[in-house]
């Protein structure tokens with residue numbers, strides 16, 4: 008499984024140009040295809056769901072072109088029903104393509120098969136099919152009753168009168184009917200049965216239909232009348248707004264991570280309901296500012312979001328972002344009226360509950376609500392994303408809690424926002440790491456401690472972890488080639504560091520891990536891949552605000568490859584042996600220069616020769632040879648690099 012590791016972040020600020028709205032992109036494409044005339048579409052979203060729509064339109068005989076490498080498209084409308092009368096369409100997991108195309112094709116007098124990925128075949132479509140059958144459409148389920156895939160056949164369409172459609176499962180059924188019915192040319196009224204959910208999405212549909220020349224008469228949110236004798240006509244050029252749901256992650260990042268974060272592409276003038284996410288954030292105490300085409304969010308003065316209890320029916324997609332924002336609130340939070348989450352890309356209520364628990368939250372899951380109480384401290388976790396782009400994007404925010412997070416299958420964001428993680432990285436600041444690697448007795452420990460003190464950072468002496476494993480192994484009677492046994496020790500090592508002392512299961516072993524036996528053993532256990540991987544997360548967990556200085560052999564190459572400062576600290580073997588000799592004598596320990604030099608050379612050789620994480624200077628590390636330097640100069644060199 009592919010994954011993406013996000014480091015703990017210090018905060019967020021900056022600007023993001025949003026990708027085009029998925030809802031507007033796919034609706035506009037379909038309307039442009041059905042319209043008379045050519046439509047220039049600017050800033051179309053580049054994503055999987057839009058690709059599915061573009062492919063389907065081409066298969067249905069609609070000509071479109073893309074201005075080279077741009078987000079600008081020209082669609083030549085067919086002025087009514089699709090010219091291709093037999094087609095087999097694969098629509099992935101794109102609900103915004105599947106539902107409206109079903110309706111338009113059902114009224115097009117052809118024979119069409121529509122299918123998608125397995126999850127698409129679990130997402131209900133029965134209410135839409137029932138609505139279309141009322142005007143005579145011939146639609147059959149070729150899998151399970153009520154679900155895709157579908158087989159549409161030519162039928163005698165009897166438009167007019169009243170079509171009833173349920174509005175309480177997905178508003179996309181109503182959207183699909185509204186967009187398709189003008190094809191009949193006969194006045195038809197659509198009546199919504201049950202409370203219509205996600206009303207703002209219907210707002211987008213009506214707005215875009217009006218731009219293409221068809222004005223629907225709306226009575227409340229219950230009755231919609233499509234006039235007779237109307238046709239879609241190209242408005243010439245359509246600009247696709249930025250995606251308001253995608254904006255939610257960045258606005259939340261600003262509200263949680265200090266800010267300000269400004270999103271460009273949506274604002275006061277937006278037709279998308281999800282811009283109201285900004286109001287919800289304001290209720291949580293965030294500072295929000297809005298222009299015609301931008302929104303900006305900053306953290307509350309207190310620094311922490313307020314607990315909330317909100318009905319989120321009007322912003323079902325952006326509401327997911329609030330579930331993760333609840334991890335940063337000052338009390339228990341409740342998200343209400345979100346039943347539609349259960350029939351989206353995945354069962355989002357269940358998925359959200361499972362993953363929020365992984366980071367330590369207390370979660371109460373109801374049929375149409377979630378209760379979320381933040382833990383005192385977020386736990387690092389590997390987040391499963393269920394092939395749901397929003398799960399992946401939401402959980403990136405965990406990293407703002409001074410907590411690393413792994414996002415499994417991060418490419419699922421391709422559905423709506425292929426460059427999400429790049430944009431996220433641009434407006435966030437990772438907790439800095441200074442990685443100092445080098446051979447034995449080069450001065451890593453001394454320099455690292457001094458640099459950490461000067462910067463107020465935490466410090467990691469990674470070598471002591473290998474020494475502890477070796478010591479625990481010796482005491483447990485294990486041989487140094489017992490990889491599984493030593494890895495098990497490493498995985499649960501009861502080590503503690505306090506006041507410059509090292510403890511193993513409560514016992515002070517500061518001197519014991521420096522013994523010749525433990526030192527030699529350390530470089531032997533360190534060559535075992537299973538031991539190294541058992542210590543990987545443990546080392547990464549030292550990274551906390553305001554920063555970390557980490558020293559060892561593979562800090563810059565393996566443990567913190569994204570470290571902002573990487574130093575390879577070294578000195579001649581003779582100089583290092585001499586330093587070690589002095590160190591031991593000062594501590595009142597016995598030492599022999601010759602055997603020290605030999606021991607150190609042996610250890611260096613083992614460290615450099617091993618296959619996993621060998622000791623080496625990588626091109627991205629600065630070489631610092633201290634043979635002729637004192638500690639002061641070495642520390643000064645590192646601090647200069649950090650500050651430059």
Ligand SMILES: Nc1ncnc2c1ncn2[C@@H]1O[C@H](COP(=O)(O)OP(=O)(O)O)[C@@H](O)[C@H]1O
Nearest residue numbers: 447448449450451452453586633636637638641
């Ligand atoms: N230029 C120098 N840089 C760092 N340490 C030095 C330098 N010159 C002498 N030393 C001494 O070398 C000894 C070994 O340093 P240490 O930090 O234990 O190395 P390491 O962690 O790389 O094994 C320490 O007593 C340190 O004071």
Ligand SMILES: Nc1ccn([C@@H]2O[C@H](COP(=O)(O)OP(=O)(O)O)[C@@H](O)[C@H]2O)c(=O)n1
Nearest residue numbers: 447448469470471473529530533559560561
């Ligand atoms: N990041 C690290 C740190 C130490 N080690 C191993 O652990 C041993 C002891 O590390 P250390 O940093 O305490 O050693 P010295 O440099 O103090 O001699 C080294 O010889 C390496 O074999 C490692 O493999 N990777």
